[in-house]
Amino acid sequence: MKFGDHLNESAVPEWRNKYIDYKFGKKKLKECKKVLDLESKPWERELSTSSNLSYLSHQSLRSRSGNPSKNYSLLQRQCIKAFLQNWLIETELKKANDFYLWLLEQSKKTFLVLQQQLSIYSLQRDHEAHLLQRLPSPFGVTPKKYGSIGGLGQSTSAVKTYFEKWKHLIDKHGLWPSWPKGLTNVWNNLEKNHRGRETFNRACLPVTAAQAEKLLGEALIDFYNYLQLVKTFRDLNVTAFRKMIKKFDKICKTEELASMMQFAKNNYPLFKHVDINVALMTQRMQKTTSAQATGKVKLTDENEDPIIFWETQVTEWYTKDLVSSNSAQKRHNKRLKKLSVQYTLNEQMIHRNNRAIVQMFFSGIGIGISATLITYTLYLSFFYRHDFTLHKILFPLWGGWYLILMLATLFQLDCFIWHRIGINYRFIMLGEFHSKNGTQLFNNDFATSAISLQLYFLTFFVVSCAICAVISFHWASLSPCGFIYLGIVLFLFVCPNGLIPYWNKVAGTRKWLIVTLFRLIFSGFYPVEFGDFFIGDIVSSLTYSMSDIATFFCVYSSTPNSQCGSSHSKAVGIMACLPSYWRFMQCLRRFSDSGDWFPHLLNAGKYMLGIIYYGLLCAYRLSGSHVRGPFIVFAALYAFFAAAWDLVMDWSLFQTTHQNWMLREDLYLAGKRNWKTGRYSLRGKLIYYLAMIWDVAIRFQWIVYAVAPKTMQQSAKTSFILALTEAGRRFVWIIFRVENEHVANVHLFKVNGELPLPYPVYEGEETPDPIKSDTISLSHLAMSLKEPIAAYHSMLRRRTGTFDSLSKSIPWAHASDFERPPTFTSDQNVQDTDSESEMESVT
Template sequence: MKFGKEFASQMVPEWQAAYLDYACLKILLKQIQHWKQKTTQPDTPPRLPRALTLYRAFSGLIQRQNQRLNSFNGEDTENQPILVNFCTGRKGSGKYETTFLMAAEEGGECEQQFFRRLDNELNKVDKFYRSKVKEVMEEAQTLSKQMKALIAFRIKVDKVAAKFVCAGMVGMNVFNGEAQSNDSIEDNEKHISLEIEEENSKHMMSSDIASLNILNHVKLNEAIQTHFPTIKQTELNFSKENLKRIEKQLKQAFIEFYHKLRLLKKYSFMNILAFSKIMKKYDKISSRRASRNYMRIVDNSYLGSSDEVTKLMERVEATFIKHFSNSNHGKGMNKLRLKTKKERHRISFCTGLFVGFTAALILALILIIHARNILDKQGKAQYMENMFPLYSLFAFIVLHMILYAANIFFWRQYRINYTFIFGYKQGTELGYREVLLLSFGLAALALASVISNLDMEMDPKTGDYKALTELLPLILVTLALVILIFPFNILYCSSRLFFLTTLFHCICAPLYKVKFQDFFLADQLTSQVQALRSLQFYICYYGWGDYKHRQNTCKMNDAFNTFYFVVAVVPYWSRLLQCLRRLHEEKDPMQAYNGLKYFFTIIAVCTRTAYSLNAGTGWRIVAWICSAIAAIYGTYWDLVADWGLLQRRSKNRWLRDKLLVPYKGVYFGAMALNILLRFAWMQTVLNFKVSLHRETLAAIVAGLEIIRRGIWNFFRLENEHLNNVGKFRAFKSVPLPFNYEDDEDRDV
């Protein structure tokens, strides 16, 4: 792999703009090379015979190395083509400026432009590195204060436990008739307390022993004490449960901090290596010796000479191993280091196997339908009314999962840091292979159930269908739900727990603080309204016993029709409450406009549902108007707010300034497709004459909405990624357990 591609692959995506612009410098070098080739005489001097080198005296490797070192130290500076100076500004800041001493030569302007751009890149990288080192040093001070409070908290908890032990010993002596005096009890308490302090002092940092007086200026943050943000507790509760929660939070904070230090150290190394590579290319093209002189400046810069990050990493390792791993070096380093997820061949094999099963079952289903001429039989309408809604649920879920797998593939392809944006725990996120495995596994089971259901026979005496084959859809749904909530650590337990937690936050909106993954999942649910209605149909169909005769009376029931409205509105209502919660916390008026979009959609969904249940001209006109308003508003919001497109003053006309996909036609095609698919469900109101069953048409429209959501997902996350890049946000913030009083005063 060429260094340019390797350099790009090793970048922190959110810091991409802060790296050395290697590609631009290579373009400038190509211009210099083109100029050299253009001005070089075609006649080349004759080469010296190689045999002459055999008669030269061998001076030794060490001597040549010393000569090279002397030249590097400045003894041969007269022939240097460049002179690099560090110019100090008024406020103490400075920048590097290179003077190209051979600018008067023919073609020297190109080389002068190269060094001017090189200086700008060095100053940019050095400034960014300084700012990040300053941030981590300040964060290190905060973590040091947190550790002092933790150690003091440990001592206090052990003292409380020791008092209970002491009291138990005293009570036991009294019970045995060997009562002790109060003086002896106090002496025992002091003795035990001193032993605990001596034992805990071994766990303290040798440079700064924590004092119990720290706890007088510290209180626990709300996240430690309660899950409800409205409750405040300022008093410290010295219990072992609180100690475990505090240690867990601080452990996670240290792991994230160490991850940041590693990336910062890697940032320094990769940029220094990039400067070295580009200067070697310059020496090769220009036939000059400028790389040693310039790299000496790079090595002496803050980027190359600062060792704060390395020392800080060593201190973090020592502290983490001592206080969070019981001085077990291997265990501590395994927790600190990032766990690289290994690609397993068995996942690819099983995915291919299920894909083959799915394709074979689809082919078998088509052949069975045509061979038995099922489409022309009398039971077709009965099957479409009762069984099709049951099996279409799996089609909606599988389609959504396949599109999500495609999104993951393209997010990785264009280096979108979706794991950081979603807040996945490192190494637990699912790749596109795992998602495809789950989706095609579910598809194969559902298709096998469909084929088995087609072979179902009815008892001519009772008029009932065979219970086993009729219950297959219910068994499959139950199996999927059981696997989803399965508590044991198999079948991607961490991902299932993450999904269920996020789903719970969506259902309980606005009680929880809204994170990106919360409203992202709620948006996915708004595209699965038909799937939610299918779940409602499951309850009605099997709960009221209609499955025995393959008939349903659901739509004749007022309760079912009422919940037909409620189920469709719930996802949009959840998003509306999330917008209101963010409006209250962030004071951002854009959240009010976003909530208005979901309010219009709720009205449109209700009017369309009312029209589908009570077909009338009045309901049709109202549903058409409300649906058109919601579609226009939603389309504009997708393109402008969620995707960040339609920018008139952008350097990319009607697009963003920064684009990850190199082909602009992809964005225009996505915008046109979004508009088309947004208005596809208007068919439910306009009632164009289509030779399809009503359930089939509803399933197709729902599938088109899921496809639109899949396209929306990629560009929505691309826009979020670029916003993080613009603010250089590459790490998730971990809430700290302790809050100092001086921090509160500073915030005020």
């Protein structure tokens, strides 16, 4: 594998701008080669002997690198100054080195806090063990024997075990309802104008040693993975620097490698440990990762290599200090071996284990056949005979399923687009860096992206839907195919592993969908995570499918089929209002959790307008022109508000940038910047302008209902076509919404989750009492650091208020749509001061 491809596949997406720009360097070398080709001209050789101006500047570089000057031509000296000195060292190496120093500072502070946490945990564990030894048994009988009299204890124990399993299952998937943590402080936050920060002063029960052990275990593994990222960042930049000089020497016929490497090693901390890591990185690049290559190196002195030293200490903590038995130690050792971050795989390993070809082949055949069958049923629905009403009834029943499956298929296309342009969507949606699973997300090969697996999973739903739909359209009367397909959907979700090939690989996807839909239905009872609000927004574009739920049960009930349409059934309108209601409750929950009226109350107002809009649309269909006026007013208000929210809040467009008119600075979908000017092409930016027009146009589709005749308003064909355009709008919205979230992570250099710690962090040497402990997130550790060019922090806003504060907050308001792991501190006043000073430096 070429190093350029290796670097592209191994680079952390959120840190990509901090690496040495290897591809840009190769383009500059081509320019140097063109310039050196001129040296063969006679007049150029004369100029080379008569001029010594560039030679003097080259001598200054030689004095910095410590290498004696060589007999280079004028053009060679000019290339050395332009490429090596001005670009590679002064620009690229300095950029990578500065960011590496910031990463070291953050890692060191995290290491010290974890060290403090382990010492407190050791005290608490010894204290609890001492208490257990002194605790006497009641009546001299063990609890097991005492509870088994007459079999009563056994039955009670069985019931208790059963409920404990259910409790564990609910806890594991986060399905316990909870009160809003900031409900009691909302009014105080409004009075003090504490906008933009989550409520940190939540009362928290003291943790036990077992709970602390679990929290510390997750935090240590998370830090272990983070150190591997930092180490690979260092190794890749060192290797890129060395290979750039080797290419330069080959093209320009110079001998600068040894002197430049020595100069970098003497002046840049990034190269301080080059002798240990570069050789391993070069030798094993094709077979393994640098993290694995150097993972067995154990150091006892932090000055030798701080990253490997911290990694060694974390490994010992996790496998020795945080275990209570030999079996636990074996589990921890096994888990560490499985969590080696696979930044890149060699081609032989990828193709040997590549199942994506089989999955894509099956998916292509299945979706192709299904598309033909679905198109046939749509043809029958649009061109049925007026005296054959069966197709008119079946059309909305299957049209709702068609829209759901189409949007799910388009979502896979979204994933492919993100994969191609380098957006870390899997971390945004699923948090795949989380220490429970490890990660392979930084490998950019399609075979490891899981897109083919998800499409394979979806194909079973699409094929079964198409077959059932065709059968129902050719049945003599209303068939039970609707119930049959509903049973197939439920079976596919609960299907045991091994019955269908690769079905065990999608177990996590099935669980995630079930849990997220359950949390969506009971919105308001759960904190809003990314999946909750994201699925909620998608479902809000499937109001046609939601309405068809009422139509489905009406058709198969004793109600006459003529009374099941949208012009006769109130239930259809109620079901259409549900998605907006769920999102409305999520916005209120976000406001209650954070005490932040902006943007959550405004967003709740938008969805309240949506509820009114769909309610009036139902009334308009039921009563005709009696509510036409109010319907037009609220439809216009909702469309304008929703379109503005999409563009300004969700996509963070309409910013006053210097280069991209009415857009933002980072435009991943616009392609790569021009390597000379640093600007995006007009063709690339046109994608954003067209998406803005498309979004606004579809938001105003209600005009069709307002201006069309009555028969057009109640037409199932019209409703399906408009629902189809709304699904297309949501497909585009999803692309830019996730891109905008990735831009936020890039500005924050966010590559891992924020896991809570069991004990508070103390600045002094005072040893805290673990029994009275609160928790604090690792994200709090970086608050006192000066982040390099950090644009914002999602939990923080300035207190100055009014229009100036709002204008600065709007481009980043999307970051608070969902709850990130909370940060807890024992001193709220100290945190407020730190937050204020940080925002002053950022803004």
